[in-house]
Amino acid sequence: MPQAVGAIETLGFPAVLAAADAMVKSAEVAIVYYGIAESGRLIVVVRGQVAEVQRAVESGIEAGNQTFGGEVITYFVIPNPPENIETVLPIHFTSKSEPFRIF
Incomplete structure (x- = not known):
């Protein structure tokens, strides 16, 4: 089953919270990473099927x-990322995100 990674970077916490909430409510995706990018910018990353992530x-x-x-600074969707990317970047399912895995 093809999987994708989608990320949104925002300016400010309220925007990333609203974005994350909308992402999990609108599609069958799981949040796999959330963190501070830099200088008030925050990022949220989801995984799921390609169409769901889009x-x-x-x-x-x-x-x-x-x-x-709030302001969305940047975003991206990577369909079918290679396995070696998962070993380097924090986009894999962890013990915290595994219970919410849909696929």
């Missing part, structure tokens, strides 16, 4: 931009 990122962008004072 739908989740679109919803997250809309929600993040509609948040008062």
